[in-house]
Amino acid sequence: MRLLDIITKKRDGKTLDASEINALVQAYTMNNLPDYQMAAWLMAVYLNGMIYQETAALTLAMAESGDKMDLSSVPGIKVDKHSTGGVADTTTLVLGPLVAAAGIPVAKMSGRGLGFTGGTIDKLEAIPGFKIALTQANFIENIKKHGMALTSQNSMIAPADGKMYALRDVTATVESIPLIASSIMSKKIAAGADKILLDVKVGSGAFMKDIKSAVELASTMVEIGRLVERDTIAILTNMDEPLGDAIGNSLEVQEAIDVLKGGGPGNLRHVCLVLGSYMLKLAGHTESLDEGYQILRDLLENGSALEKFKEFIIAQGGNPAIVENNNLLPQAKYKITVKSNIDGYIEKIDAAKIGYVAMILGAGREFKEQEIDLAAGMVLKCRVGDKIECGQQLAIIHANDQDKISVAIKIIQEALTFCSQQIQPTKLILGIVDKNGYKSF
Ligand code: URA
Ligand code: CA
Numbered sequence: 001m002r003l004l005d006i007i008t009k010k011r012d013g014k015t016l017d018a019s020e021i022n023a024l025v026q027a028y029t030m031n032n033l034p035d036y037q038m039a040a041w042l043m044a045v046y047l048n049g050m051i052y053q054e055t056a057a058l059t060l061a062m063a064e065s066g067d068k069m070d071l072s073s074v075p076g077i078k079v080d081k082h083s084t085g086g087v088a089d090t091t092t093l094v095l096g097p098l099v100a101a102a103g104i105p106v107a108k109m110s111g112r113g114l115g116f117t118g119g120t121i122d123k124l125e126a127i128p129g130f131k132i133a134l135t136q137a138n139f140i141e142n143i144k145k146h147g148m149a150l151t152s153q154n155s156m157i158a159p160a161d162g163k164m165y166a167l168r169d170v171t172a173t174v175e176s177i178p179l180i181a182s183s184i185m186s187k188k189i190a191a192g193a194d195k196i197l198l199d200v201k202v203g204s205g206a207f208m209k210d211i212k213s214a215v216e217l218a219s220t221m222v223e224i225g226r227l228v229e230r231d232t233i234a235i236l237t238n239m240d241e242p243l244g245d246a247i248g249n250s251l252e253v254q255e256a257i258d259v260l261k262g263g264g265p266g267n268l269r270h271v272c273l274v275l276g277s278y279m280l281k282l283a284g285h286t287e288s289l290d291e292g293y294q295i296l297r298d299l300l301e302n303g304s305a306l307e308k309f310k311e312f313i314i315a316q317g318g319n320p321a322i323v324e325n326n327n328l329l330p331q332a333k334y335k336i337t338v339k340s341n342i343d344g345y346i347e348k349i350d351a352a353k354i355g356y357v358a359m360i361l362g363a364g365r366e367f368k369e370q371e372i373d374l375a376a377g378m379v380l381k382c383r384v385g386d387k388i389e390c391g392q393q394l395a396i397i398h399a400n401d402q403d404k405i406s407v408a409i410k411i412i413q414e415a416l417t418f419c420s421q422q423i424q425p426t427k428l429i430l431g432i433v434d435k436n437g438y439k440s441f
Contacts (some may be wrong), residue, residue, distance in 0.1 A: 003033055010044040018057035025061035025169070028175070029160045035287050042164070042173040043430045049113075050178040055220055056227045058178070062186035065160035069109070069136060069192035074143050077104045077283045080193035081275060082184060084217070085117035087205040087355035088242035088380075092120045092150075092270045093256035095279070097309035100148035101299045102276075104283045107143050109157065109191045113364050113372075116205070116355025118252065122153045126250040126374040130318030134307055146315045148308065158186045166368060175207060176271055181220040188230070195231040195282040198222075199275055202430055203240035205351020211236070211430065211440075218433035226435060233278060236430040237271055241349040241384050244268035248363040248377015248398060250329040257323055260306040267383070273297060274429055330375035332398035338409050340394050344418035346386045353415035357408050361399050373400055378412070385425040388418070 006020045024041060027033035050058070073076050079099075083089055092110060100106045113119035121132050134142065134151040142149035155162060161183050168174045188196050191225030200208065200218045208214035218234035225232025237243075245265045246255035258264035259272060277292030286292040299305045310320040322328045381393045381413055388394070394416060397408050431440040 003027055003037065007037060007041045007044065010048060012042055013048045015051055016054055017058075018053075021054060021057040024145045024159050025058065025065060028163060028335045029065045034146055036165065039167055039171045039173070042168055042171060042179065045179060046173045046176040047177075052220065052223050052227070055178040055182050056224050059182040059189065060228065062158050062160040062164070062182060063189040066158055066190065067156040068190045069107070069157070070088060071107055071140065071143075071192040074105050074107065074140060078105050078107050078193040079193060079195045079197060079279045079282045080108065080188055080191060081197045081199065081279060082188060082199050083199040084180070084184065084207055086201040086243060087116060087118070087237040087351040087358075088244040088245070088252070088268070089118065089201070089239075089248045090123070090244050090252045090256045090259075090268060091199065091272050093123060093253065094259045094268070094305075095276050096148055096150060096304040097260060097312055098296055098299055099276050099279050100146070100312070101283065101304040101308040102280060102295055103147070104280060104285055105143050106148040106150075107139070107191070107193060108148075109153055109187070110150060111153045114368065115366070116352055116359050116364060118247070118249070118364065120150070122372060123249045123252050124150065124222065125186075126253050126319040127322055128328060130313065131316045134236070134316070142271060142315050145185050146308075146311050148312050149315070150312070153187065161186050169368070177213065177217050177220055180207060181217055181224060185221050185224045189228060193230070196225055196233075196280050197275060197282060198232065198234040199271075200234045200236050200433075201239035202236050202350060203238055205242065205355055206239035215431070215433060215438045219438065222296075222435065224431050231282065233282065234433040235275060235278060236432070238426055238428050238430060239351055240426055242351045242354050242380060243271060245380045246360070246377065247354060247358040247380075249372065249374045250331070251327055251377045251379060251398060253322070254326045257306070257309070257326070260300065260309050261303075262301045269300070270428060288294055332375040332400050334397070334399045334402060334405065336397040336399065336409070337393050338395045338397060338412050340388045340390055340392050342418060343390050344388060344420055346382050346384050346388060346416060347419040347423055348417035349382070349384055350415040350417075353411055353430075354378070357411045357415070360411075361397065361404050361408055362401060376400060378408070382416070383425070385423055387422070428440045
């Protein structure tokens, strides 16, 4: 079959078989299919969707397009955790050392942020000296020695996804459930973990804006995991308001340290403990989630998780003194307090708008490869449900570029909705999708 016939078939809403999907992905990876033809196919998928078998075939074709990490020499069950992307989502920086401190090997490959969502690799670059790219040999050696290693997504892991994601980004084909599911799962499969825990974000600051589409995305990824024999569980968590208080790379490292010291924002801490307790259970370390939650809470409170974080920083060439002295992290020149000009209760904090503010201040990228400002961002001083008085502080902007400040203030004010009556705080952990299907909490 000609590649053009495969595009035509998808355009007409028919189901492709694995050999057709393989042919297309292989040709594209080898530069034997031009961008315009792949873009046409991606748009056909966006409009017509794919069935699970097609999505699984696409996932495997992308996973097989480059190198695969071989973690078989690392003893124990390796559990990978992946977030579909959100705002003030610092869970990886907390969960890595926390779960490693519990004795579970952490082998994590992370990406950079794009648009209003942050990426762990950018955050780690805020730590002076920290090396974000490890060779496979160093990566495995560090996991064996320190129980944990984190490396940037290299271009040889699922290169087909790298190319396709960049093309989707500029052809309005990102927000497609089969394309997101296969993109994420292809990288997870190539990264070599035995089991996968997905944190599927739901809300204004996430790809999936409502529960229905989040369940569909989660179910697709869990089903792919089943088809390729990698146990996969998805937890649905709220991204209507930012998870933590800090948005921005250096600021999020500081916030992760606060949580690792036993403090930090309650929502971020709780989501870390819940996700961590699922990781412990998946790794066969605990029987129940409650048991895992308690073990992890103790590790935050007795300083073990923080010690593990320092050990991890040293192992990757960074300066561990940042843990005691956050002035060693990049600091912004201007710190501006945004105050409320009315009384009321916070009804909503639009996570996408808050993420956008951080991006225009320089914390994130509008386009790939854009330089970012590691010190820039903001810290929220209010949460949904809080009672606010006129003149009370709502947020602190961290900026190096004075020209961006007034627009940042304006968007922060737009992102906050006030009401006159006390409201219930939003639910944080919304549900789970596992091999038994969806269960709402
Ligand atoms: N994250 C990914 O890795 N891929 C997508 O398509 C969307 C989010
Ligand atoms: Ca991410």
